[in-house]
């Protein structure tokens with residue numbers, strides 16, 4: 001049986017925390033995973049650097065959905081630089097260069113599947129894309 | 138006599154190699170890359186150990202042997218597709234072959250000239266034409282797909298115009314397995330004096346063909362999908378077309394004479410093969426073509442049609458599964474795409490992998506088609522002649538496990 005799809009992981013994906021679009025977001029972008037065509041549209045409301053509300057619409061695999069759920073549960077109240085740091089920490093974790101960041105311990109079996117690493121990071125990429133799009137507007 | 142699949146399987150070391158503790162391999166991702174038989178591996182090993190050298194350059198014994206082997210490979214590929222050796226350009230694969238045509242045939246096109254593709258094309262037969270559109274203002278049009286995943290040739294009448302210069306279509310669609318009715322395409326092209334390019338990447342693993350009889354100007358395919366190595370492919374271009382095309386890349390091998398002021402280019406096919414070519418891969422690809430030609434191809438076709446029917450029947454009986462593509466066995470390859478509602482193709486593929494079943498999940502480099510269906514992708518089982526009923530049973534059983542888990 002594939003080790004990725006354990007009960008806790010499936011529950012996390014199933015919660016779809018934070019799913020749903022925001023009205024009048026300050027920043028929004030749709031980001032695609034070039035490997036598989038998955039996409040996530042990320043909406044943010046910002047108070048300066050701080051995220052005050054977040055919503056998203058997702059068409060993606062369970063790995064990406066689970067990661068998006070964590071974002072939905074933890075991003076509000078944090079700053080954009082916190083989230084960039086989190087993204088780097090996840091990247092390092094997936095490459096086995098460091099321990100699991102808080103909340104990501106259920107992703108341990110994903111580390112072995114290099115083709116899925118991008119799925120974990122996609123919600124973070126979407127946040128960055130949304131912010132870049134807002135700045136360039 | 139029935140097709141002897143066990144005898145075929147015995148020739149593929151990777152199918153008989155079970156890694157420690159892993160389930161046996163059910164390799165159903167042949168549309169991405171097929172495996173290599175002993176005959177191909179041996180031909181490359183023999184070349185590397187007895188004749189490795191550069192080609193068309195030195196006069197010593199090894200160099201002559203390498204040149205003979207490389208030019209022999211060209212002749213084998215010419216026989217395989219029913220063309221003349223001078224019409225065979227070795228490239229690094231289908232993608233490189235199509236890009237070569239987009240650059241060199243494309244160099245003769247004017248702003249407003251039209252290239253017609255289809256929504257079922259692999260990205261490698263879409264993006265080079267978009268790049269040509271950027272460079273020279275051609276108009277790019279696309280045939281839609283029918284409900285059952287074929288190129289909708291009914292639309293040729295309104296999409297082919299007097300400005301159409303090239304119709305570039307897949308010979309068989311890598312997502313749905315639908316085989317294109319080439320005669321109809323050629324007729325439409327001829328009615329306006331256009332050329333036809335076929336992407337044969339998925340078609341050639343099923344045996345030799347006759348491009349001259351098909352009546353197409355360009356035919357492109359890859360070694361690694363037809364039981365040969367990767368890093369090698371073929372562009373077959375009709376001789377008058379190649380003769381009229383400027384070179385693609387500049388360098389060694391493609392010249393007739395170089396001075397610092399001016400270079401005269403070699404005749405085709407060398408004009409299009411700048412630099413040291415992939416010599417051993419070409420030899421491997423030719424060995425694959427010969428190996429394939431020597432198989433019981435009629436038997437293989439019946440064998441694969443039966444496996445395809447077994448798979449489609451099994452899939453159709455499972456709740457939530459929709460086969461994307463032709464439902465019958467007519468004019469289709471053993472390539473079966475499906476969705477498993479509400480699951481994501483990568484999750485399905487990942488769990489199948491844990492049961493030893495290798496399939497591909499995703500968009501299969503055919504995003505325009507996926508978008509036309511509003512899906513992210515499909516799960517695709519693509520079969521080769523060494524697959525057997527155990528492989529299909531493992532697929533269907535694996536899908537039941539997926540259902541139970543997710």
Ligand SMILES: Cc1ncc(COP(=O)(O)O)c(C=O)c1O
Pocket residue numbers: 168169229230231232233259261262307309310311336338339359502
């Ligand atoms: C129909 C089709 N065309 C083109 C390609 C590209 O082939 P390659 O990657 O070998 O250049 C593929 C395979 O991926 C294919 O299936």
